Amino acid sequence: MEMRIGQAPGDTRVMMEGISKAFGPVQALNDVKLALYPGEIHTLAGENGSGKSTLLRILGGVIRSDTGRVIVEGVEHDFPNVRAAMREGVTVVSQELSLVPALSVAENVFLGHQQVREARGINWKKTQAACSVILNRLNLDIDTSVPVGTLPQDQQQLIEIARALAFESRVILLDEPTSSLEPNEVESLFQVMRQLRDEGVAIVFISHRMREMLEISDRYTVLRDGRFIDTAPAEGVDSSWLIERMVLKRRATIGQASVTTGAAAPGRVQLVEVDKLRDRSGRVDGVSLTLFSGEIAGLAGLAGAGRTEFVETLVGYRHRESGSVRVLDKEVGGTTRDAVKAGLSLVPDDRRYKSAVLDMSVRDNLLLSSRGAPWVPRSKSQEGAIVRGWVDKLRIKTSDIDAPLKTLSGGNQQKVIIARCLQVSPKLLILDEPTRGIDLGARAEIYEILRSLAAEGLSILTVSSELEEIFQISDRVLVMHAGQLSADIPRAEATEQLVIAAATGHLQ
Amino acid sequence: MSNVGLSRLRMTALPPWSGVLMLLVLLIIVLAIFEPAFISMGNVNNIIRAAAIPVVLGIGMTFAILTGGIDLSVGSVLAFSGVFLSILAGFIPISLAVLVTLVAVTAIVGGINGSLIGRIGLNSFVVTLATLGVFRGVAYLVTNGKTQTVDPGVIVTALGDGNVGPVPGPLLVMIVIGLIASYVLRSTYFGRDVYAVGGNEVAAQLAGINTRSVKMTVYFVSAACATLGGIMSIGRMESAAPTAGAGLELAVVAGVLLGGTRLSGGVGTIAGTVIGIFFLTCVSNALTIIGVSSYWQPIATGVLLIAALLFDRFRLEPSRRAKKIKER
Numbered sequence: 001m002e003m004r005i006g007q008a009p010g011d012t013r014v015m016m017e018g019i020s021k022a023f024g025p026v027q028a029l030n031d032v033k034l035a036l037y038p039g040e041i042h043t044l045a046g047e048n049g050s051g052k053s054t055l056l057r058i059l060g061g062v063i064r065s066d067t068g069r070v071i072v073e074g075v076e077h078d079f080p081n082v083r084a085a086m087r088e089g090v091t092v093v094s095q096e097l098s099l100v101p102a103l104s105v106a107e108n109v110f111l112g113h114q115q116v117r118e119a120r121g122i123n124w125k126k127t128q129a130a131c132s133v134i135l136n137r138l139n140l141d142i143d144t145s146v147p148v149g150t151l152p153q154d155q156q157q158l159i160e161i162a163r164a165l166a167f168e169s170r171v172i173l174l175d176e177p178t179s180s181l182e183p184n185e186v187e188s189l190f191q192v193m194r195q196l197r198d199e200g201v202a203i204v205f206i207s208h209r210m211r212e213m214l215e216i217s218d219r220y221t222v223l224r225d226g227r228f229i230d231t232a233p234a235e236g237v238d239s240s241w242l243i244e245r246m247v248l249k250r251r252a253t254i255g256q257a258s259v260t261t262g263a264a265a266p267g268r269v270q271l272v273e274v275d276k277l278r279d280r281s282g283r284v285d286g287v288s289l290t291l292f293s294g295e296i297a298g299l300a301g302l303a304g305a306g307r308t309e310f311v312e313t314l315v316g317y318r319h320r321e322s323g324s325v326r327v328l329d330k331e332v333g334g335t336t337r338d339a340v341k342a343g344l345s346l347v348p349d350d351r352r353y354k355s356a357v358l359d360m361s362v363r364d365n366l367l368l369s370s371r372g373a374p375w376v377p378r379s380k381s382q383e384g385a386i387v388r389g390w391v392d393k394l395r396i397k398t399s400d401i402d403a404p405l406k407t408l409s410g411g412n413q414q415k416v417i418i419a420r421c422l423q424v425s426p427k428l429l430i431l432d433e434p435t436r437g438i439d440l441g442a443r444a445e446i447y448e449i450l451r452s453l454a455a456e457g458l459s460i461l462t463v464s465s466e467l468e469e470i471f472q473i474s475d476r477v478l479v480m481h482a483g484q485l486s487a488d489i490p491r492a493e494a495t496e497q498l499v500i501a502a503a504t505g506h507l508q
Numbered sequence: 509m510s511n512v513g514l515s516r517l518r519m520t521a522l523p524p525w526s527g528v529l530m531l532l533v534l535l536i537i538v539l540a541i542f543e544p545a546f547i548s549m550g551n552v553n554n555i556i557r558a559a560a561i562p563v564v565l566g567i568g569m570t571f572a573i574l575t576g577g578i579d580l581s582v583g584s585v586l587a588f589s590g591v592f593l594s595i596l597a598g599f600i601p602i603s604l605a606v607l608v609t610l611v612a613v614t615a616i617v618g619g620i621n622g623s624l625i626g627r628i629g630l631n632s633f634v635v636t637l638a639t640l641g642v643f644r645g646v647a648y649l650v651t652n653g654k655t656q657t658v659d660p661g662v663i664v665t666a667l668g669d670g671n672v673g674p675v676p677g678p679l680l681v682m683i684v685i686g687l688i689a690s691y692v693l694r695s696t697y698f699g700r701d702v703y704a705v706g707g708n709e710v711a712a713q714l715a716g717i718n719t720r721s722v723k724m725t726v727y728f729v730s731a732a733c734a735t736l737g738g739i740m741s742i743g744r745m746e747s748a749a750p751t752a753g754a755g756l757e758l759a760v761v762a763g764v765l766l767g768g769t770r771l772s773g774g775v776g777t778i779a780g781t782v783i784g785i786f787f788l789t790c791v792s793n794a795l796t797i798i799g800v801s802s803y804w805q806p807i808a809t810g811v812l813l814i815a816a817l818l819f820d821r822f823r824l825e826p827s828r829r830a831k832k833i834k835e836r
């Protein structure tokens with residue numbers, strides 16, 4: 001079968017055949033195959049739950065397959081653990097970074113692999129020198145003795161890759177490396193990937209962003225529901241080819257922006273006024289902003305521009321240094337309680353750490369922002385009606401509203417959080433990266449929900465690192481740079497160049 | 509699909525304390541067979557009376573642990589409360605002294621623990637370890653180390669040792685406090701906030717919950733329970749000893765954790781705490797009946813505490829364990 005790709009099978013660096021894996025009753029992978037050639041960037045495409053990560057984790061030795069063969073450079077292997085895979089030159093760089101924040105760059109790069117060891121112990125000078133050589137290959141110019149935790153996210157990502165190189169990996173598996181990166185950081189990651197490819201490394205890449213896949217890939221393999229669907233070289237593959245294979249008989253129209261009405265409507269009311277807002281850390285440095293009813297404002301910017309910090313200061317999670325927030329001309333206090341009361345509701349960017357109480361029931365999670373006096377008894381039947389109302393309205397897939405939130409999929413958890421924010425009837429709904437790590441189907445549903453909310457007169461502020469997303473859903477594009485608002489553009493006038501110029505501080 | 513539903517059902521249908529309940533039942537059955545004296549009316553009465561104070565303390569401790577904290581000061585607060593009451597009883601009628609003690613000691617202890625942990629944000633383990641020392645020391649200082657005899661009067665006796673009609677007073681206290689606590693945790697917004705703070709403090713705060721005040725309040729609850737425990741101990745001993753309740757925090761924490769409350773917070777029940785502490789009390793009672801030296805009791809408690817943590821670990825991560833077994 002692989003012959004039709006046009007290369008002799010002897011050339012493959014990795015062959016995976018007949019791979020199946022079940023987690024309890026869930027069949028994550030079913031007779032899947034994958035062929036990797038030296039010097040290619042191979043994209044694994046598929047929706048969440050299609051089995052991409054599982055396949056990578058099997059190849060990287062993180063988990064074992066139930067059946068199937070893994071052949072690396074002509075030899076069959078069954079990697080019992082990550083180290084065994086690394087010894088054969090296969091390294092997986094996982095979604096969650098696995099660095100030790102308090103250790104230095106050099107220590108992390110050679111973690112478990114201090115190659116410059118002498119009788120007296122580790123020769124740190126030589127280790128650091130060796131580390132610098134690897135970092136140079138990645139165009140990374142940083143001090144190898146600083147703790148990794150002090151570096152920005154994108155550099156940490158590159159250090160994970162440096163670690164793979166320290167093991168002389170010839171196969172590098174990147175599971176959503178760009179999900180937390182900004183556009184310019186993605187570009188520098190891509191440069192590194194291309195360079196490694198040209199040196200003969202086989203790279204497997206997973207991303208949820210269509211544009212990234214199309215930009216970087218030499219070859220595609222598509223999975224759906226744990227099954228192999230198709231594989232093809234980059235020539236002749238476009239977004240509709242991919243969507244057709246990834247999404248079965250579902251609306252494949254995602255990407256067609258339908259610019260909505262809201263902003264242009266004359267009846268809009270000024271709801272929220274932010275005046276010279278500053279937080280104590282200085283990450284938010286005097287943001288002034290007015291938000292109107294019925295509009296979706298998209299807040300763009302690079303990592304570190306202070307967008308998350310801004311919205312978190314707005315809702316009182318971060319301490320306000322100075323400035324004011326007014327909702328319908330009424331001053332809002334500086335605690336999260338004040339903000340919720342005033343009608344400012346935030347759907348945070350990091351579900352696991354900032355919004356989901358995983359062991360708590362769907363019901364309690366959904367009603368977490370709603371409250372009566374602390375000692376007043378809660379009415380379970382009344383609550384149940386409210387919760388079921390939201391479950392129907394937002395099409396949350398759950399069998400039991402008293403089941404723990406962790407039994408729901410990511411997209412449905414996110415809908416519960418959105419319902420939590422809506423249940424308190426906010427004036428302004430703020431969403432920080434609402435679709436991060438959510439598959440295309442759920443993403444389209446969330447966009448649809450936001451549009452109908454705006455149509456009902458809610459003001460919506462969406463923070464997103466994906467320009468596509470900003471352009472797709474916003475009536476108005478806001479851009480932050482270095483803690484300040486650097487642009488405020490109506491959707492019709494916003495172009496990618498303009499936004500990027502504002503985000504990098506090159507406007508005017 | 510039905511498979512998923514079934515395993516999920518099994519996960520949620522069994523409360524976290526079912527394991528220790530099974531152990532408790534098993535223990536009772538075994539002892540009933542080999543040591544019939546264990547289930548005699550007199551001994552059952554003993555067990556209830558011995559369990560009452562740790563259960564009351566454990567109920568307060570459950571609130572603290574549910575928020576992800578801990579209150580190690582409970583044993584010392586029990587002694588402090590008893591000494592406080594014994595001195596007060598020298599000046600005012602005992603019933604009034606009980607009320608004043610409840611309010612004043614709860615306010616002092618809850619105020620110190622609560623504001624240091626809730627308001628300022630210090631580590632609960634360290635703060636209550638410090639106040640464990642402080643309140644024990646104050647109890648010694650005020651009494652000059654001597655046990656104070658107190659005439660407990662009808663009310664205090666009933667709370668700590670006596671009978672109300674045919675029912676042991678301590679049993680009634682346990683039931684009332686247990687029902688109130690259980691109601692608060694299950695059916696009030698405060699109770700939900702306690703679980704939310706322990707489950708995910710950042711999420712709770714971002715959802716608009718005043719997490720500081722929740723964390724502060726649970727130390728008031730724990731202080732109130734420990735103060736009540738001190739009053740009950742006077743009813744039981746007819747005296748206030750500055751050494752009362754020394755080391756009790758070990759049994760109380762062990763009972764709470766055995767009862768399925770997660771040390772990191774967010775998961776746990778009052779029912780579990782009651783069962784867990786009854787289990788420990790039965791074990792130590794059985795050791796006494798069998799004639800094992802009482803020096804073995806803290807050892808047994810400690811071993812059971814570690815067993816509870818191990819059990820919890822495996823219950824929480826069935827997938828990881830299953831995977832490991834598979835890999836073998």
